[in-house]
Amino acid sequence: MVKHTIISAKKANSLYWLGRYEERVYITLHLLRKCHDKMIDGELEDYWPIWQNLDTAGVYQTNEEFIFGIMYDDINPSTVMSAQMRAMDNAILLREDILSETLSYLEMSLALLKECRNKQEKNVICLQPVIDWSLAFWGSAEQRLKNHKALYIMMIGRNIENLDMLLRFDYDFERVALAYDSVKHYFRHMPSIVDDHIEEELNRLITRERFNLKDVEYKNKLLKFINQLVRV
Amino acid sequence: MKRYLYNYQTIVEFSEAVPMHAVMLRCQPVSNAGQTVEQEHLVVSPDYWLQAGHDAFYNRILFGGATEPHKTFAYVSTGIVATDTYVIKYRGENLFLFKQPTALTNVREAVLTTPDNVIDAAYAICNWLYENIVYQPLCTTVETTAAEVLERRKGVCQDFAHLMIALCRQRDIPARYVNGFLEGEGETHAWVEIFDGYNWLGFDPTHNRCISEGYVKLAHGRDVRDCSVSRGLFTGQATQQTTIHVTLQEI
Amino acid sequence: MNIRINELIDSRDTVNKWLERYGVRFGVYKHGVFNEQLFPFDSIPRIISHSDWSYLETGLKQRVLALNKFLWDVYHDKRIIKDGIIPEEFVYSSKGYMPECEGINPTGEVYAHIAGIDLVEGKDGQWYVLEDNLRIPSGASYPMIAREITRKVSPQTFTQNAVAENRNYSKLLATMMEEMNNGRGISVILTPGRYNSAYFEHSYFAEKIGATLAYPGDLFVEDNKVYYAGIYKEKTRVGCIYRRVSDEYIDPLIFEASSLLGIPNVMQAYKSGNVALINAIGNGVADDKGIYYFVPKMVEYYLGEQPILQNAPTYLPYFKKDYDYVLANIQRLVIKDVSEAGGYGVVFGKDLSKEKLDELKALIIDQPRRWIAQEVIDFKDLEILEDDKPVERKADLRAFVVSGKETRVWASGLTRFSRNPDSFVVNSSQGGGFKDTWVLEE
Numbered sequence: 001m002v003k004h005t006i007i008s009a010k011k012a013n014s015l016y017w018l019g020r021y022e023e024r025v026y027i028t029l030h031l032l033r034k035c036h037d038k039m040i041d042g043e044l045e046d047y048w049p050i051w052q053n054l055d056t057a058g059v060y061q062t063n064e065e066f067i068f069g070i071m072y073d074d075i076n077p078s079t080v081m082s083a084q085m086r087a088m089d090n091a092i093l094l095r096e097d098i099l100s101e102t103l104s105y106l107e108m109s110l111a112l113l114k115e116c117r118n119k120q121e122k123n124v125i126c127l128q129p130v131i132d133w134s135l136a137f138w139g140s141a142e143q144r145l146k147n148h149k150a151l152y153i154m155m156i157g158r159n160i161e162n163l164d165m166l167l168r169f170d171y172d173f174e175r176v177a178l179a180y181d182s183v184k185h186y187f188r189h190m191p192s193i194v195d196d197h198i199e200e201e202l203n204r205l206i207t208r209e210r211f212n213l214k215d216v217e218y219k220n221k222l223l224k225f226i227n228q229l230v231r232v
Numbered sequence: 233m234k235r236y237l238y239n240y241q242t243i244v245e246f247s248e249a250v251p252m253h254a255v256m257l258r259c260q261p262v263s264n265a266g267q268t269v270e271q272e273h274l275v276v277s278p279d280y281w282l283q284a285g286h287d288a289f290y291n292r293i294l295f296g297g298a299t300e301p302h303k304t305f306a307y308v309s310t311g312i313v314a315t316d317t318y319v320i321k322y323r324g325e326n327l328f329l330f331k332q333p334t335a336l337t338n339v340r341e342a343v344l345t346t347p348d349n350v351i352d353a354a355y356a357i358c359n360w361l362y363e364n365i366v367y368q369p370l371c372t373t374v375e376t377t378a379a380e381v382l383e384r385r386k387g388v389c390q391d392f393a394h395l396m397i398a399l400c401r402q403r404d405i406p407a408r409y410v411n412g413f414l415e416g417e418g419e420t421h422a423w424v425e426i427f428d429g430y431n432w433l434g435f436d437p438t439h440n441r442c443i444s445e446g447y448v449k450l451a452h453g454r455d456v457r458d459c460s461v462s463r464g465l466f467t468g469q470a471t472q473q474t475t476i477h478v479t480l481q482e483i
Numbered sequence: 484m485n486i487r488i489n490e491l492i493d494s495r496d497t498v499n500k501w502l503e504r505y506g507v508r509f510g511v512y513k514h515g516v517f518n519e520q521l522f523p524f525d526s527i528p529r530i531i532s533h534s535d536w537s538y539l540e541t542g543l544k545q546r547v548l549a550l551n552k553f554l555w556d557v558y559h560d561k562r563i564i565k566d567g568i569i570p571e572e573f574v575y576s577s578k579g580y581m582p583e584c585e586g587i588n589p590t591g592e593v594y595a596h597i598a599g600i601d602l603v604e605g606k607d608g609q610w611y612v613l614e615d616n617l618r619i620p621s622g623a624s625y626p627m628i629a630r631e632i633t634r635k636v637s638p639q640t641f642t643q644n645a646v647a648e649n650r651n652y653s654k655l656l657a658t659m660m661e662e663m664n665n666g667r668g669i670s671v672i673l674t675p676g677r678y679n680s681a682y683f684e685h686s687y688f689a690e691k692i693g694a695t696l697a698y699p700g701d702l703f704v705e706d707n708k709v710y711y712a713g714i715y716k717e718k719t720r721v722g723c724i725y726r727r728v729s730d731e732y733i734d735p736l737i738f739e740a741s742s743l744l745g746i747p748n749v750m751q752a753y754k755s756g757n758v759a760l761i762n763a764i765g766n767g768v769a770d771d772k773g774i775y776y777f778v779p780k781m782v783e784y785y786l787g788e789q790p791i792l793q794n795a796p797t798y799l800p801y802f803k804k805d806y807d808y809v810l811a812n813i814q815r816l817v818i819k820d821v822s823e824a825g826g827y828g829v830v831f832g833k834d835l836s837k838e839k840l841d842e843l844k845a846l847i848i849d850q851p852r853r854w855i856a857q858e859v860i861d862f863k864d865l866e867i868l869e870d871d872k873p874v875e876r877k878a879d880l881r882a883f884v885v886s887g888k889e890t891r892v893w894a895s896g897l898t899r900f901s902r903n904p905d906s907f908v909v910n911s912s913q914g915g916g917f918k919d920t921w922v923l924e925e
Contacts, residue, residue: 001657001693002669002722006713008701092506092677096689096696104504111503192715232714252703254747256736281706285751287737288582295736295751299705328575329582463736465747467700 005147009232011097012193014090015150016232018098019157020164021087022106026134027165028054028080029127032070036124039063053168054078064122071127072117080127081117084110097150098141105137152189156230159183164226167219173211180206183229198229234445234482235270235314238413240420241477242462244305246470253466254297255280258451258459259309261412262292266318266434267448272311277304289325289408289458291451305464312483318443320425320432327427329454330406336455337378337409339398350405354426354435355442357399361392362440374456389422390456392437396424397455410434411459412449413480420461420478425452448480487644488527491637495526495868501632507625510680517678523916524629525867529880529898536647536922539602539610539882540892542791545782547598547884550615550769552785554594557768558584568784569777570801572852577774579618579767581730583737587754587764590663591888594763597656598884599623599897602792603862611795611860613879615775617766619727622897622917623652623883624684627691629919630895645924649895652883653691659887660694660723663759667722671697671711674727675744685727694725704748709758724749725761733764772855773799773821796858800851809847809856813840816856818847831859865918867900876900880920894922 007015031050038047051066059076060066073079084106091098091106109130116126138158145151163179180202187194202225204210205218213219240259263269274294276282282296298305333339344360346353366386374390378398381391393409400407406427414421414436423443425432434443451459466472499521508519531539556563557574564571574580599620601613630649634641660670672694674685689696695711702721703710710718726733732742734750752758768774776797779790798805798816809816814832832840847854864875878900883893898918 001661002664003693004669004695004711004719006711006717006719008698008712009714010698010701012714092682092686093698095686096694100505100687100690103506107504107506254704254736256748256751283707283751285754288585295707295748297704297748299703326575326582326585328571332576463740465735465740 005149007147007149007153011094011150012153012232014093015097015153016157016160016230018087018090018094019154019159020161021083021090022134022137023158023161024083024165025080025087025109026131027162028070028078028083029124029131031165031169032067032080033124036067039067050169067124068120068122071124072113080130081113084113084130094150097145097147099144102137102140102144105133105140109133149190152186153193153232156183156186156190156193159186160226160230164223167213167223167226170213173208176211177206177208193230193232195229195231198225201225202229233314233316235312236413236415236446236448237310237312237479237481237483238448239308239310239477239479240413240461241308241310242306243475244464245473245475246303246466246468247472248468248470249301249303250466250468250470251301252297252299252468253280253302253305253464255295255305255462255464257294257307257309257462258287258291258411259294259307259461260292261311261313261448261450264449265316265321267313267315270312270314272309275306275308275310277302277306280305287451287453287458289451289453290323291453291459313448315445315448318434318445318447320434322427322431327406330408330427331401331404332454333398333401334455334457335377336375336457337394337398337401339378339382339395339402341382342402343382343399346403350426350428351433353403353405354400354433357396358435358437358440358442360399361396361437365392365395367392367438389438393422393424394455396435396437400424400426408432408452409455409459410449410452411456411461412447412451413478414448415446415480415482418478419476420450421447422456422459423447446482488640491526491528491633491640492868494633494636495524497636498526498629498632499524501636502628505628505632506683507628508683510678510682512680522625524625525900525916525918526633527866527868527873528919528921529865529878530921530923533923533925535610536894538791540894542610543600543882543884543892544890545786545788545791546600546612546615546778547595547886547890549781549785550598550617550778551592551594551886553781554617554763554766554769555592556785558587558765563781563784566784568780569774573771573773573777573801574768576852577768577771579730579765579769579771581765581768583750584763584765588756589753589763590665590756590759593663593886594766595769595884596659596663596761596763596886598886599881600884602880602882603860603878604880606861606863608863610792611862612778612792613795615770615778616881617770618762619729620881620883621681621684621727622881622899623893624687625917626895626897626919627652628687629917633919644921647894647922647924649893649920649922652893652895653688655885655891655893656688656725657692657694659885660692660725660759660761662887663761664723665759667758668709668720669695669711670723670725671695671702671721672725672727673697673699673702673746675699675732679727681727688725697721697724699728699744702746702749704746704752707748707752707755707757709746709749709752721758723759723761730764730767733760771821772819773852776855795860798856800847800854800856805856806847806851809854810844813844813847813856815859817859818843819855819857820853821855822853833859865898865900867916867918869902874904876902876904878918896920 035047035050060069070079072081074081159182279298285293287293346356368386372387372391378394381387381395397407408425410423423436453459595617599616664670672689709721728744731738732744735742735745736747737750782790798809800806800809816832819829865878866873867876881897885891898920901915
C-alpha cells in the first residue's frame with residue numbers, strides 16, 4: 001500500500017482528545033489514591049482540596065460515596081469511568097493508526113472498570129491494572145505508531161491535560177513550568193498545531209514573577225489559554 | 233427555422249463563507265435534430281473548477297466545485313440556438329425506463345379513455361389535462377407527485393408534465409420529462425416527449441399543444457429528478473440564497 | 484482424519500475474553516438507540532473437508548466470474564437481454580439497476596470485487612447457494628480475528644489439524660485493491676462512521692491491510708480526481724476506495740441528495756477512470772432476489788459451462804409453468820417478495836392459515852413478476868455449545884470471493900448460527916453467533 005502521513009481534521013481531533021482523556025484517567029486515579037490515603041486517618045482539610053476539585057458539582061455526601069463515585073460514575077465528567085469512556089470513544093476511531101494491540105489496553109481498562117462497578121468494588125486498589133494498562137498503552141503507542149505526527153498530536157494532548165490538571169489542583173510553579181516546557185517540546189515538531197498568539201500570551205503569564213494560582217482571575221486565564229492553545 | 237438568444241444566469245450567495253461547495257449543472261442546451269447550438273459561452277466564478285460530461289440519459293452536464301472558503305457562486309450560460317421542427321431521432325435509448333412509472337409519475341386509476349394510436353392518445357391526454365387541471369403557481373412543490381396533482385387538479389408546468397407522463401406510461405407509451413427554455417418565460421419550462429415508435433415528439437400539456445418550434449431543450453429524464461438544472465452541496469453552517477434569471481428571445 | 488478440538492472447546496471462555504480485549508463487536512439499533520454487542524463466538528468450528536472445498540472453490544469462482552460478466556453486460560451491450568435469456572423487466576425494474584452506471588468501465592472490468600455468497604449444506608450433503616451479496620458483504624473480519632485468537636489460546640489444536648490459513652484475507656484484499664488502484668494514489672476504506680453496525684470490521688481491515696480509514700468529509704473531488712484531506716490543507720491523491728457506504732449515498736449530486744456520507748462528484752471521477760470503487764456501483768441488479776433465479780443460466784450463457792453450484796430450487800411465477808406449480812404447491816414453499824420496499828418479506832407457506840394463503844395467491848395472480856418461490860431446504864444442523872452442552876442449530880456459510888486481476892476464493896468463511904432451535908434465521912442482529920470455518924488442507 002502507498003503510505004502517507006497526512007492526518008485528517010477528524011483524526012487529529014481524536015488523537016488530541018485520546019491523549020487528553022487517557023492522561024486524565026491516569027491523573028484522576030493518582031489523585032484519588034492520594035485522597036484515599038488521607039481519608040484513612042486524616043482530617044477533612046487534608047483531603048478537601050482534592051475532593052472539591054474532583055467533585056465540582058458537590059454530589060457526593062460521604063467518603064465512601066465520593067470514592068465510589070469518582071471511580072465509576074459515568075454522568076460526572078470528572079471521574080475515572082467518564083475519562084476512560086471518552087478516551088475509548090476517540091481511540092475506537094483510530095484503530096488502524098494506533099493498532100489493535102495498543103487499543104486493547106484501553107478495552108481491558110474499560111471492561112475492568114465496568115466489572116468492578118458491577119461487583120461494587122470499593123477499594124481503589126482494584127483499579128491498579130487501569131494504571132498499569134495506561135502506562136502500557138503509552139509505551140505501546142510510542143513504540144508502534146508509524147506516523148510520528150500522529151504520536152506528536154497524542155503527546156501534545158497528554159501534556160496539555162497534565163498541565164491543565166496541575167493548574168486545577170494548584171501545583172507549584174516548578175511543576176507547572178516543567179509541564180509547559182514538555183508541551184512546547186512537542187510543538188517544535190508540529191508548529192502548525194499551535195495558536196501562536198495564545199502561545200505568546202502564555203509565555204508572558206507562566207513566569208516565576210507572575211505565577212500565582214491563588215489569583216482566581218489569573219488561574220482562569222491560564223486555564224482558558226491552555227485549552228485554546230492547540231488548533232485541532 | 234428560428235434563431236434564439238438564450239441566457240441563464242444564477243448567483244448563489246452564502247450567509248457566511250463555506251469551506252467547500254460542489255456542484256453539478258445541466259444549464260447548456262443540447263444539439264439534436266430539432267435544435268442546433270450555434271454559439272455558446274460560459275462564465276463561472278473564477279475559484280471554481282468545472283468539467284463537462286454526460287449524465288445517465290446523455291444530457292450535457294458540468295460538474296465541479298471550490299475547496300477554499302468563499303461566499304458566492306455565480307455562473308452564466310448563454311448562446312445562440314437555431315431551432316427546427318421538434319422531432320428528435322431515437323438513438324437507442326432504453327425505452328423500458330420511460331415506460332416504467334417512477335414515484336413522481338405513478339397513477340393507478342383509469343382517468344380517461346384514449347384512441348389506440350400513440351399520437352392521437354397523446355393529443356387526447358394533453359387536451360384532457362388542459363381542460364381538467366388548473367394552472368396555478370405556488371400550489372405545489374418539486375416533490376408533488378402526479379397522483380397528488382390528479383387529486384387536487386391544479387399545478388404548474390412540472391405537474392402537468394408529470395401527470396401527462398404518468399398517463400402515457402399507463403398506456404405503455406414511452407414518455408419522458410423535458411426541461412428547457414420557452415420564449416417569454418422568466419424561468420425554465422417543463423414539457424413532455426413521447427415516443428411514437430420512430431421518433432420523440434414534444435408535447436406541452438401546460439399550453440395544450442404539440443410542439444413545433446420555439447422550445448429550447450436542456451435535458452430529459454424519467455421525471456424532474458433527472459433534469460434539475462443545478463444540484464449542489466456545501467459544508468458549514470451557512471444558508472444560501474439563489475437568484476436565477478432566464479431569458480430566451482428570438483433574434 | 485482425526486480432528487481434535489476438545490482443547491479448543493475447553494478454552495471457549497478464554498477466547499471470548501480475548502474477543503473482548505480486541506473489541507470485536509457489532510452495532511445494533513434497538514428502538515432507535517445504538518448499542519454495541521460482542522458477537523458471540525462458538526468454539527466448535529465448522530469443518531469443510533478438502534474435497535468439499537475443492538468443489539466449492541471451483542463452483543464459487545465460476546459463479547462470481549459469471550456474475551461479473553453479467554454486470555458488465557447489463558451496463559454495456561445487454562446481450563443476455565437481447566438474446567432472451569433474461570426478460571428485460573427483471574433487470575430494469577430491479578431496485579439495484581442504476582442507469583447512472585450505463586457505459587462506465589470500472590478498472591479491470593471488475594464489478595463484484597468482493598462477493599459474499601451465502602450457502603447452506605443440505606442433509607443430503609449437497610451445497611446450495613441461497614443468496615449472492617455483491618454490494619457490501621460484511622463478516623470476514625470475525626473468523627479472521629477468531630483464528631488469530633484460537634491459535635494463541637489453543638496452539639495444539641492447530642498442530643494436530645491441518646487447517647488452511649485464513650488470516651491472509653487481508654492480503655487478498657490488499658492485493659486486489661493495489662491492482663485496482665493501479666498506482667493512482669493511496670487506497671482507503673470509506674466507512675459511514677462508528678455507528679455503522681460493521682464499524683469494527685472497517686477499522687480492523689484498515690489496520691490489517693495498511694489502508695487509511697476515511698470518514699465522511701475526509702475525501703473530496705478536485706479537477707475530477709479524488710483526494711484525502713489533511714488538517715492543514717495538505718492533500719494526497721486517492722486511487723482506490725473500498726467503500727462501505729451504499730450506492731444511493733455515495734454521491735449526493737447524483738443519488739440521495741441529503742446524504743452526508745458520500746463524496747460529491749465521486750461518480751464523475753469514477754466514470755472518468757480516475758478512481759476505483761470497491762465494489763462497483765450498480766451491483767444490486769445482480770444480487771436481486773428475482774435475478775438470483777437466472778444465475779445458473781448466466782454461467783451457461785457467458786462461460787459455456789454447466790453450473791457447478793446449485794441454487795435452491797426456485798420458481799418464478801412470471802413463467803407460466805412455474806406459476807401453475809407455485810399456486811398448486813404454495814403451502815410447502817417459501818415465498819419471497821422481490822419488490823422489497825414496503826413488501827411482504829419472506830414467508831413460509833406452511834406457517835400461513837387458509838385465508839392468508841388465499842390472500843397471497845391473489846397477490847401472486849395480480850402481479851406474478853413481484854414474487855419468487857423456493858423449496859424449503861432441509862439443511863444440516865451444526866453443533867453449538869449451549870451451557871457447555873452440545874446442541875444442534877441451523878447455520879449457513881458466507882464464502883468470500885475476491886476478484887482483482889484474478890478471482891480468488893478465501894479458504895474460510897463466516898459461519899453464522901441461530902440460537903433459536905426453531906429458527907432458520909441466522910442473522911447476527913437477531914441474537915445469533917458465529918463460528919470459525921476450517922478448510923482442511925488434506
